[in-house]
Ligand SMILES: NC(=O)c1ccc[n+]([C@@H]2O[C@H](COP(=O)([O-])OP(=O)(O)OC[C@H]3O[C@@H](n4cnc5c(N)ncnc54)[C@H](O)[C@@H]3O)[C@@H](O)[C@H]2O)c1
Ligand SMILES: O=P(O)(O)OC[C@H]1O[C@H](O[C@H]2[C@H](O)[C@@H](O)[C@@H](O)O[C@@H]2CO)[C@H](O)[C@@H](O)[C@@H]1O
């Protein structure tokens with residue numbers, strides 16, 4: 507990469523996110539290859555953002571005093587003179603995630619952040635929030651790119667495809683990254699970047715079809731052998747880093763059973779909710795779902811550390827960590843800013859990359875990323891098994907976006923009733939009616 511790298515100006519939209527500190531630390535770790543001139547935080551909740559922003563101010567003053575820093579709730583201040591918007595907002599925050607997860611359980615259906623009825627409810631909240639960020643970006647920094655993590659990425663991606671087709675927005679997910687990091691550990695590799703992967707699907711609904719190392723050795727046989735016994739849990743190697751997150755350990759272990767459905771591929775862990783929805787619901791505690799785990803875990807840990815840094819007026823001994831979550835967004839910013847042609851999984855319009863699938867579907871596939879954006883790599887024909895599953899799921903995602911645009915109760919009911927996670931149209935309607943009430947401050951009014 508050329509020595510003279512143009513320093514970048516970045517705004518993190520959702521500055522009060524529990525992931526903001528780790529993204530800031532990742533950006534500082536990568537300052538050599540992604541120099542930064544300006545860092546801004548933007549949120550629509552000043553109190554929440556302040557907890558993170560005050561700590562970030564101390565971190566930057568100690569480690570990168572040259573970076574111009576601003577935390578604001580003013581869109582014009584936030585989005586002016588920006589090269590990248592790194593977006594990770596949660597419309598309705600954890601309180602609504604808790605509703606997304608608990609309402610379906612009243613009807614014996616799994617409540618999940620991004621899948622099934624929970625994901626649909628979340629999508630109906632996120633669409634407006636993300637489109638607003640895109641419009642701010644285009645109004646105040648028309649040449650900027652949005653790197654969007656805001657979930658549910660599948661529905662947000664379909665909404666931006668349909669409603670902002672010419673916008674410079676890339677939708678990303680770190681689940682494959684996290685699972686590939688686990689694969690690397692199973693294989694005894696230093697990094698997931700030592701693997702070349704072929705993968706296809708929808709967001710949170712995909713499969714690896716081929717994994718080789720840089721010498722062309724096929725890594726799938728060893729991975730299949732491990733995953734057929736342990737899933738993506740690292741307990742087969744000893745301790746698992748997620749051992750304190752019971753719901754995640756359930757998910758990593760369950761990949762063992764999901765894998766049995768198609769031994770030619772390796773599954774994204776989210777597929778468990780579609781193949782074993784009843785078991786997922788039975789394994790849930792209706793009084794303490796993942797939202798509660800996060801509020802008692804990550805949010806308490808990260809915010810507690812931010813407040814400690816602010817109180818001590820130093821971050822020199824911080825316990826804040828840099829996670830897989832952040833590395834990806836930095837790689838993506840670097841690829842766009844400096845035309846690095848990095849090969850990355852992105853959620854992009856299919857446009858024939860999967861030859862026997864809807865060209866307008868937003869699919870998650872490997873792309874070559876440069877300054878003009880992603881260039882998807884063709885994945886050829888997919889088998890009937892995956893094709894059938896994806897057609898049902900993409901119909902759900904498209905119906906949600908159409909329901910949001912048209913404010914259509916009928917289409918939203920169809921989306922719920924089409925989901926593989928919801929058993930029948932009556933339960934679909936009961937959950938929908940309950941969610942309309944719970945989301946009256948966030949969804950458009952349906953007719
Ligand atoms: N794509 C992925 O693979 C991936 C991975 C991890 C997290 N995420 C997503 O990242 C987001 C943040 O996750 P988190 O757990 O840190 O959430 P969080 O609730 O801790 O933070 C989200 C922030 O967004 C703010 N916000 C909400 N609506 C907003 C709006 N309209 N405008 C501006 N700010 C707004 C909230 O006030 C909050 O501070 C979520 O959408 C989550 O699902 C995605
Ligand atoms: O239940 P949460 O809020 O902890 O996580 C939900 C998110 O899970 C995935 O992101 C994981 C990622 O897979 C893992 O490697 C690590 O980086 O943590 C992330 C957050 O836990 C998923 O991709 C996201 O879409 C979910 O929001």
Ligand SMILES: [Mn+2]
Pocket residue numbers: 659678679680681710
């Ligand atoms: Mn994801």
